[in-house]
Amino acid sequence: MAGGAERAPVARLTLSGRDAALLDFEHGHWPRLAPAAPGPKEAAIREELGISPTRYYQLLNGLLDSEAALARHPVMINRLRAVRERRRVARQ
Structure with a gap:
């Protein structure tokens, strides 16, 4: 960009x-299950979504900043x- 101006990220x-x-x-499947609970959820992630649980959580975390995700499931995203x-505060 001219003059070194940077664009804000597009929502x-x-x-x-x-x-x-x-x-x-x-x-739909896991609204009340603790995020770290192992077992059935991980198996369902592999079976229903065809990805590893690690990748699932990476992708899900990336979606937390999406306005479209917030519009689709506002209570869950919040x-x-x-x-x-x-967790971020606890690490500091």
């Missing part, structure tokens, strides 16, 4: 099919943002 207003599936999976923030 994601749409979700890919994969992103929507991740959000719907988290919302809850997960709060969990992420509590």
Whole structure:
């Protein structure tokens, strides 16, 4: 850009099919399960989404800053943002 000005990141207003599936999976199947609980959720991630649990959580974390994700599942996204923030503060 001219003069060294930087553009602000563009808010994601749409979700890919994969992103929507991740959000719907988290919302529909596991709303009350502790995020660190091992076992059935990890097996379901592999079976239903075809990815590793590690990759699932990476992708889900990336979606927490998406306006489209917030619009799709506002309560869940706000809850997960709060969990992420509590963990960030605890690490400091």
